Amino acid sequence: MRFxxxxxxxxxxxxTEIRGDLVRVPFExxxxxxxxxxxxxxxxxxRWDGRKAVRAHVFPHRIEEYLRQCLAAGEFSSRYDTGxxxxxxxLALQVCDLAGIRAGDTVLEPSAGSGALTAxxxxxxxxxxxxxxxxxxxxxxxxxxxxxxxxxxxxxxxDPMEYEEGFDRVVMNPPFTGGLDHxxxxxxxxxxxxxxxxxxxxxxxxxxxxxxxxxxxxxEEVGGEIEPLPDDSFAVCGTNVRTCLLFLPGYAGxxxxxxxxxxxxxxxxxxxAT
Numbered sequence: 001m002r003f004x005x006x007x008x009x010x011x012x013x014x015x016t017e018i019r020g021d022l023v024r025v026p027f028e029x030x031x032x033x034x035x036x037x038x039x040x041x042x043x044x045x046x047r048w049d050g051r052k053a054v055r056a057h058v059f060p061h062r063i064e065e066y067l068r069q070c071l072a073a074g075e076f077s078s079r080y081d082t083g084x085x086x087x088x089x090x091l092a093l094q095v096c097d098l099a100g101i102r103a104g105d106t107v108l109e110p111s112a113g114s115g116a117l118t119a120x121x122x123x124x125x126x127x128x129x130x131x132x133x134x135x136x137x138x139x140x141x142x143x144x145x146x147x148x149x150x151x152x153x154x155x156x157x158x159d160p161m162e163y164e165e166g167f168d169r170v171v172m173n174p175p176f177t178g179g180l181d182h183x184x185x186x187x188x189x190x191x192x193x194x195x196x197x198x199x200x201x202x203x204x205x206x207x208x209x210x211x212x213x214x215x216x217x218x219x220e221e222v223g224g225e226i227e228p229l230p231d232d233s234f235a236v237c238g239t240n241v242r243t244c245l246l247f248l249p250g251y252a253g254x255x256x257x258x259x260x261x262x263x264x265x266x267x268x269x270x271x272x273a274t
Contacts, residue, residue: 002075006033007040012071017056018064022049024056044076065089073114073140087116087173087199091229095171098247099197101126105168108189110155111182113137115144117171122146126169131155156185166191166259173199176241180204180212183246192252192260202228202242221255224248 003011010016010025010033017024023041038048038057044067046057069086070076087095095117101107103125109117112130114137121128128147132138138152151158160166167189174182179200190196204212205226219226229243250256 001043003040003071004036007037008071008074010037011067018067021059021063022054022056023059023063023067040076069114069116073137075114075136086114089116091199092116092120095173095197095199095245096120096124098245099169099171099195101169101171107169107171108167108186109147109171110158110186110189111172111174112141112147112150113173115141115146117173118146119144121171129167131158155182158185160185160188160259160262163189163259166194168194170194170196171198172196176201176243180215183248184215187248187250187256188259188262190250190256190258192250192254192256192258194250194258196246196248196250198246198248199229200226200244200246202244204246205244218255219246219248222249222251 010029011018011023013025013027015025015027017026023046025037029037041057044059044063046059046063049056049058066086066088067076073086099107101121101124105126107121107126107128108131109121109128110131112118112132115130118128118130118141129149129151130138130141130147131151131153132141133152133154135152138150141147141150168191170186170190172182172186174186179198183196183198183200186196186198204216205228207213216226225247227245227247229245231242248256250258252260
């Protein structure tokens with residue numbers, strides 16, 4: 001959800017205090033602007049505390065880092081939104097640590113959002129290709145300058161065969177709906193000895209449909225892991241959605257249908273070519 005221009009201007013004003021679990025505006029606003037800002041902060045999970053010692057919107061969790069990400073992106077997730085949830089800073093660190101990103105590694109981030117993961121990857125020296133379906137966020141990623149390439153596209157519509165070689169690492173926080181489809185597609189962009197790390201709905205650990213069961217078997221076969229994340233991992237985003245963390249290592253000759261595996265498959269001849 002996009003911030004109203006007046007609300008964005010208010011919250012990015014240098015006089016506005018965003019600290020820990022509170023947001024305080026120490027200057028007067030016209031009524032319409034205040035009502036819009038109040039509704040926005042309520043939608044994000046805050047409430048007005050009018051006690052003299054506080055006089056601020058207070059959240060049931062730390063809001064500072066998340067809100068600054070949202071302000072940079074110009075949009076936010078409300079309590080009623082199940083779509084875009086930026087990766088919290090602590091979780092971005094955990095994902096990149098688990099992926100073992102080194103300077104010079106090529107890294108694919110196929111659901112890049114506002115750059116929470118790409119910023120940490122760049123800090124470690126990774127060479128990043130990012131995909132983001134929202135044109136506004138894709139343009140913001142370009143302006144951040146952390147990525148080698150940014151594609152404004154539906155990741156599921158990208159063809160891995162258009163890449164000459166696969167990626168050393170794939171790190172992702174895909175949509176919670178249909179996330180497994182994104183992961184299966186992302187495997188096709190990995191090198192044989194690459195590593196994929198993904199945040200995912202906790203349902204990945206318990207769903208009993210054939211596709212999920214076969215995927216869990218494949219994770220076990222390659223020595224990967226699916227571990228539950230704490231229930232409050234996304235609390236800073238205003239949601240307690242249950243999530244897990246997937247670690248999926250590849251290796252030469254393994255069962256994963258990686259980019260290298262695809263390149264080894266016989267190419268069909270066009271018998272009707274002239």
